[in-house]
Amino acid sequence: MRRLAAALALIAVALLAAACGKEGSPPVKGPKPEQLPAYQVATGFQLPDSPTWSAARRRGHLVVGVKEDQPYLGEKDPATGTYSGFDIEIAKMMSASLGFDPKTIEFRTIASANRETALQNGQIDYYVGTYTINDLRKKQVGFAGPYYIAGQSLLVRADEKDIDGPEDLAGKRVCSAAGSTPLQRIQRDYPKAIPVAYDTYSICVDNLISLQVDAVTTDDTILMGYAAKAPDELKVVGRPFSKEPYGIGVPRGDTALRLALDDALTAHEKNGDWKKAYDATLGLSGVPAPQPPPVDRYPAS
Numbered sequence: 462m463r464r465l466a467a468a469l470a471l472i473a474v475a476l477l478a479a480a481c482g483k484e485g486s487p488p489v490k491g492p493k494p495e496q497l498p499a500y501q502v503a504t505g506f507q508l509p510d511s512p513t514w515s516a517a518r519r520r521g522h523l524v525v526g527v528k529e530d531q532p533y534l535g536e537k538d539p540a541t542g543t544y545s546g547f548d549i550e551i552a553k554m555m556s557a558s559l560g561f562d563p564k565t566i567e568f569r570t571i572a573s574a575n576r577e578t579a580l581q582n583g584q585i586d587y588y589v590g591t592y593t594i595n596d597l598r599k600k601q602v603g604f605a606g607p608y609y610i611a612g613q614s615l616l617v618r619a620d621e622k623d624i625d626g627p628e629d630l631a632g633k634r635v636c637s638a639a640g641s642t643p644l645q646r647i648q649r650d651y652p653k654a655i656p657v658a659y660d661t662y663s664i665c666v667d668n669l670i671s672l673q674v675d676a677v678t679t680d681d682t683i684l685m686g687y688a689a690k691a692p693d694e695l696k697v698v699g700r701p702f703s704k705e706p707y708g709i710g711v712p713r714g715d716t717a718l719r720l721a722l723d724d725a726l727t728a729h730e731k732n733g734d735w736k737k738a739y740d741a742t743l744g745l746s747g748v749p750a751p752q753p754p755p756v757d758r759y760p761a762s
């Protein structure tokens with residue numbers, strides 16, 4: 462009974478915190494549209510060797526896969542349907558470089574477990590959403606980038622005293638997203654933890670607040686966003702225990718598109734767009750802009 466009362470109280474606090482983000486109350490820190498760069502749309506750009514680009518040209522706009530529930534990275538405003546965050550900015554920079562006005566992008570929310578299929582069956586032209594580059598995934602899709610390097614970490618309730626790092630997870634219920642690298646790492650390297658998988662991290666966070674799980678694990682970038690939005694209820698603990706280089710997912714055979722995106726990333730890092738975009742989005746969760754990692758233009762295989 463006491464447990465239930467505590468859970469209900471926490472949910473009430475969560476709802477209140479969420480409500481405070483709405484109009485008319487003190488704003489939760491969010492992406493600042495007026496500080497975002499305007500990306501120069503390339504004129505006369507052609508990429509005839511890319512089947513993806515050619516199909517988009519015929520269609521008239523790009524279709525880009527993203528996340529919609531990751532604060533400061535990829536977030537959809539439920540009222541307006543507008544997407545914002547660092548990943549969204551990367552998607553827009555790439556669109557401008559490919560000759561498509563970023564305003565015309567059709568964003569589609571795709572969960573971690575469905576990214577490879579979405580790219581393989583042509584549902585999306587490219588994907589920008591905390592997507593770790595690794596060899597296993599490279600067998601199914603291509604990756605431009607990396608454009609950022611995150612690390613796996615842990616999110617717990619603010620009053621948690623027993624969990625400070627992954628070694629403390631024995632017997633604990635740990636939530637992550639199906640099809641994600643953090644879930645795989647917990648299952649492989651911390652077999653005493655009790656993994657719980659949902660489609661999205663926001664469902665994991667709801668379960669953490671309502672005491673259904675003891676921790677949420679994924680990239681520090683994602684977890685810091687949730688913690689920044691509810692600092693009284695949630696905290697990120699310990700040090701990152703993996704390297705998660707973020708790439709832009711493309712259909713596997715489309716090397717022309719992949720290399721064009723690598724070039725575009727390099728150009729936007731050089732001209733300051735990358736840093737400006739970071740400062741106005743992901744930077745708001747508290748970490749100053751790092752140096753962007755070197756782009757890895759790997760050969761076609």
Ligand code: GLU
Pocket residue numbers: 573590591592593638640641642643679680705
């Ligand atoms: N970067 C990790 C991954 O690609 C976790 C974040 C996510 O699920 O998008 O699996």
